[in-house]
Amino acid sequence: MDDAIDGIVGQWRAERPDLGDEELAAMALFGRLGRLAQVAEPLVGRVFVRHGLATGEFDVLAALRRSGEPFTLTPTALARQLMLSPAAMTNRLDKLEAAGRVDRRLDPENRRSMLVTLTPAGLEMVDGVVGEHVANERELLSVLSAADRARLDVILKRLLAGLADT
Amino acid sequence: MDDAIDGIVGQWRAERPDLGDEELAAMALFGRLGRLAQVAEPLVGRVFVRHGLATGEFDVLAALRRSGEPFTLTPTALARQLMLSPAAMTNRLDKLEAAGRVDRRLDPENRRSMLVTLTPAGLEMVDGVVGEHVANERELLSVLSAADRARLDVILKRLLAGLADT
């Protein structure tokens, strides 16, 4: 069965018959990857919306939570983990702090640095949401067989590793 | 070999042993999908940057080009294909028109509607770039075996179809 990406590739094949099959197959694959990320985001994020969180806010709380006691990281470490600019992290932390979900204080060891910590309210929030979040992700993937899920994960991991040092 | 996503899942397993293996596997898969989209974008887009185009601008020109003669679509059709809001498409078209790569004129058949067309300069631009673009995508995927690429495409297509009607 043809999908939207097949239609796009078919148009290119008709309009530019000089493009090779391997190249068009690569275009299809990247097209599906991009579209999947775009389609998946709201489906994954609906859990957060139910709890009054944006996806990006959950990401910050989750990074602090899984780092373990005392649930503390620097803005730079958070920005690196979430692949954000430091400026974007400042913005997210401003809002999370205003909402009472994280605290910011100076690092006594290094006065250039800040320490960002989950507040009790922030900890309660992320612990209450994460179970529902992963259950939702599991449910979304139930459209694939267990074998397909396993193969997909392996190949994505290979591709990610291969592109990382490009 | 463990990657960044394995590390994240390992942290969750240590901190929240109540989360199930299936759920954590789903989290890993979505994490890899999201990260891949994030990592791939600049690698794919470097071709456009070399030609003074943003990825989003190329996407518009490419949609017009592959639609075939007379390289004309409405803003609404473009917005739907690229999964953008109509407002975002207005913005992109404003810039492409100012750069002389597309024309906008009223549809004589339906005066609510606009017809967006590639200018000769826009056509030359997209035709000059698309070959290099797909060659780059093919090269990026060469880190996978042909069998892996084929399997990946099939599974992504299944997942996309499964999530579409969710």
Place this chain on the structure above:
DNA sequence: GTCGAAAAGTACGATATCGAAATATTCGTC
């Protein structure tokens, strides 16, 4: 020990997106 280089965080300006409202036109129903 001092001084230039590097690092951490924030502020600022620019950009791209969205949702909602506004405007103009067409369609469908009675």
Place this chain on the structure above:
DNA sequence: GACGAATATTTCGATATCGTACTTTTCGAC
């Protein structure tokens, strides 16, 4: 054929991001 609903596009306000510049603090080489 009139009128309300639907459609196409744009405008506006809000938001999230980035890159760059700036301030403060620490590190390293001599």
